[in-house]
Amino acid sequence: MKAVIQRVSKASVTIEGKQVASIKNGLLILLGIINEDAQEDINWLANKIVNIRIFNDDSGVMNTSLLDVKGDAIVVSQFTLQASTKKGNRPSYIKAAKPDIAIPLYERFVKQLEKDLGKTIQTGQFGANMQVELINDGPVTIIIDTKNKE
Structure with a gap:
């Protein structure tokens, strides 16, 4: 499981002209999944995301977590995170x-993520444009x- 997390002051997801998700302070999480992913990956990644200290504390130092700041999150599925670009110019999504x-x-x-953060998580729509x-x-x-934990 691969995630790109972005600290945002606001984020939204729109599908066919209709806004389906919107947050202010928090994280936009792009999530790519492979066949080998399992519950262990889910548990580890969710815990890492809610606890990673990338929000500023009162001194302006990145020392607080999403949990600490009571931030929100949007999760968007993105299979292209698993692209292989080793050969040629057309990415392969076989993984x-x-x-x-x-x-x-x-x-x-x-x-x-909802369980670990203690609040509802907004999402995009799997497979949608x-x-x-x-x-x-x-x-x-x-x-x-999650395949590079060490």
Whole structure:
């Protein structure tokens, strides 16, 4: 499981002209899933995301977490995070999990994040063509891959 997390002052997701998600202070989380991902990846990644200290404290130092600042989150599925660009100029998405595997894992990830954060998480729509808008605060962008925990 791979996530790109962006600290945002605001973010939204629009599908076919209708806004389906919107937050102020928090994280926009782009999530890519592979076939080998499992509950262990979900638990580890959700815990890492709510506890990673990338929000400023009173001294202006990145020393507080999403949990500490009581921030919000939007999770957007993004299979292109699993692209391979080793050969040629056309990315290969062969590693990305197909919907029958990815959708249940995506939904379980959102539920685990809600449990760990203690609040409802907004989402895009799996497989939809989405327009994602954000103001990246900092900018702060972190890539986390559950296959590279060490």
